[in-house]
Amino acid sequence: MQEGRATANEASDGDRRGARLRLVSEVIWRTTQFFHEEGITQLLPVMLGRSTDPLGPDPGSSVIATAEIDYLGDRFYLMNSMILHKQFAVRELGPIWILSPNVRLERPERGASGKHLFEFTQADFELPRARGADVRALVERYFVHLGRTLHDCAAFSTLDVKPPRFFPPWPVYTTHELAGRYGPDWEAAASRDHDQPFWALCHRREFYDREDPDAPGHFLNYDLVYPDGYGEALSGAEREWESDRIRHRIARDGIPPAAFRAYLDRAQGLIPSAGAGFGVERLVRFLSRAAHVGDVQLFRRVPGERAEL
Ligand code: ASN
Numbered sequence: 001m002q003e004g005r006a007t008a009n010e011a012s013d014g015d016r017r018g019a020r021l022r023l024v025s026e027v028i029w030r031t032t033q034f035f036h037e038e039g040i041t042q043l044l045p046v047m048l049g050r051s052t053d054p055l056g057p058d059p060g061s062s063v064i065a066t067a068e069i070d071y072l073g074d075r076f077y078l079m080n081s082m083i084l085h086k087q088f089a090v091r092e093l094g095p096i097w098i099l100s101p102n103v104r105l106e107r108p109e110r111g112a113s114g115k116h117l118f119e120f121t122q123a124d125f126e127l128p129r130a131r132g133a134d135v136r137a138l139v140e141r142y143f144v145h146l147g148r149t150l151h152d153c154a155a156f157s158t159l160d161v162k163p164p165r166f167f168p169p170w171p172v173y174t175t176h177e178l179a180g181r182y183g184p185d186w187e188a189a190a191s192r193d194h195d196q197p198f199w200a201l202c203h204r205r206e207f208y209d210r211e212d213p214d215a216p217g218h219f220l221n222y223d224l225v226y227p228d229g230y231g232e233a234l235s236g237a238e239r240e241w242e243s244d245r246i247r248h249r250i251a252r253d254g255i256p257p258a259a260f261r262a263y264l265d266r267a268q269g270l271i272p273s274a275g276a277g278f279g280v281e282r283l284v285r286f287l288s289r290a291a292h293v294g295d296v297q298l299f300r301r302v303p304g305e306r307a308e309l
Contacts, residue, residue: 011158019158020288020296026153027146027284028099031123034145038138040095040125046085047101048076050262054255055080055104058205062107066259077259078103081277083208084263086126087239090273097125099280108304114292115231115282119301126275132222132238135274136199139224139234140168143197150287161289170224171198187231194227207249209237224278230286236276243267 011019035042048069055061067078082100089096101121110116127134143166150156151163171194178186178200182193190198200223203209209221221237240246246267250257257264284296294302299309 011160015158017295019155020284020290021298023153023155023288024280024284024296026150026155027280027287030146030149031099031142031280033149034142035097035123035125038095038141040097040127041093043089043093043096043098045079045098045100046082047079049079049082049085050074050076051084051260052077052079053081053083053208054206054253054259056206056255057253058203061104062110064105064107067103067105080104081122082124083206083277086124086275087208087241087270087273088266090126090128090275091269091271095125095127097123100124100277106303111302111304113231115285116303117279117281117293117297117301118303120282120293121280122277123280124275124277126273128271128273130238130274132201132220132236132274135236135276136172136222139276139278140166140170144168146287155288159288161287164287167196170196173198173200174202175200176202187225188229191225191227191231192229194225197224197226197233199223200225203235207246207253207255208239210240211245211249220274222276224276226282226286230282233282233286234276234278236274238274239270239272241270241272243270246270 032042052066055063063080066080069076079100079102081102082098086096099121101119103119106116106118147164147166153163156163178190182189202219203221203223204219205221209219212218212220223232224234225231226233240249247264250260281293281296285293288296290296292302294300299307301307
């Protein structure tokens with residue numbers, strides 16, 4: 001044993017907390033490096049919008065409400081996600097990504113899932129005229145880059161955790177296949193049953209995920225799921241971009257169109273795109289094998305738990 005270097009057994013709770021938080025910083029650096037090398041432009045986040053992601057219908061979401069404020073006669077929503085803004089950004093600038101803070105007022109029971117926060121940051125990206133397969137290939141390259149660049153990160157020895165190694169291409173399933181094999185709440189069991197991430201295609205959810213024009217009732221979207229029980233990592237889709245289809249989907253979902261007026265008024269000029277977003281804290285929880293995603297936050301934002309500051 002080298003002198004002056006804490007081994008895992010010697011590491012205190014404070015050392016481990018520091019290691020997890022430094023791993024967040026390392027992951028942000030490597031993520032920024034990856035997107036830069038892929039020629040994808042980083043944007044600053046939007047935090048208030050006249051429209052935001054409705055987060056439904058989606059069986060994975062339990063938000064009680066979308067936080068909103070009135071300012072000088074306009075109603076603004078805190079970002080549930082920047083998906084609607086991404087659709088306009090990609091039209092103007094081409095491939096883009098954002099480290100985007102999201103506020104999602106989840107039900108208190110979600111605190112026990114180990115993976116829910118009411119405030120978190122996602123790395124959210126969108127590619128013009130891309131298909132789902134392009135996005136999945138980009139995400140697989142990203143994880144290989146993480147594995148290659150993080151392998152000698154000191155956090156792993158402090159935490160006594162093996163640095164990650166990823167071996168894509170990863171298995172691709174439909175949600176129908178997964179539900180058939182593991183039951184309707186397939187995510188946790190399927191995650192425990194894998195030792196590499198895997199893809200789950202075709203979820204019925206928000207209006208902006210494109211419904212397959214050749215197979216109505218099927219959706220051109222995808223989730224990435226971490227192995228070893230860590231659950232959902234990323235969600236994304238090819239997008240609805242034709243304004244008539246968007247209006248039809250919003251009406252079909254029974255969502256009040258008033259909250260989307262600013263978006264719908266401009267929707268005429270959208271272009272086809274595809275993208276995805278992954279939670280930075282969930283990624284670091286998985287890499288550091290933390291018991292709860294709140295353990296990688298300096299100021300915990302766990303539903304049902306009192307925030308100290
Ligand atoms: N970021 C996701 C996407 O690109 C949307 C979300 O976070 N709800 O599809």
